[in-house]
Amino acid sequence: MRQATDVGGFIEWHTPPGENPEEAVAFGRLQVFGVSHHVMAIQVKENAQGVQEAVNDPYKRLDDAYQLDPDCCYQTVAVPGWEGRWVLVAHPHGT
Numbered sequence: 001m002r003q004a005t006d007v008g009g010f011i012e013w014h015t016p017p018g019e020n021p022e023e024a025v026a027f028g029r030l031q032v033f034g035v036s037h038h039v040m041a042i043q044v045k046e047n048a049q050g051v052q053e054a055v056n057d058p059y060k061r062l063d064d065a066y067q068l069d070p071d072c073c074y075q076t077v078a079v080p081g082w083e084g085r086w087v088l089v090a091h092p093h094g095t
Contacts, residue, residue, distance in 0.1 A: 011039055017082050024056040030090045037090040044087050065089045
């Protein structure tokens with residue numbers, strides 16, 4: 001499944017949500033400005049205290065993403081065709 005981005009690139013999802021019932025995480029590749037990136041989408045919700053929590057994240061991938069910026073929560077996005085809100089994390093291949 002391929003989706004265009006606002007910066008002239010695209011995301012190609014290798015494991016879209018729902019394909020892996022073990023976790024609510026999708027994996028893919030982001031091509032932007034000619035550079036290939038790993039991309040991960042993690043489905044999140046807000047708990048009663050207003051804190052972001054992953055919906056189904058047995059491998060603690062959201063916690064890993066917070067290591068990049070521990071003082072904030074991530075802005076969530078709606079991904080066309082997917083239910084819920086998602087945090088997108090991308091980093092260049094080779095890192």
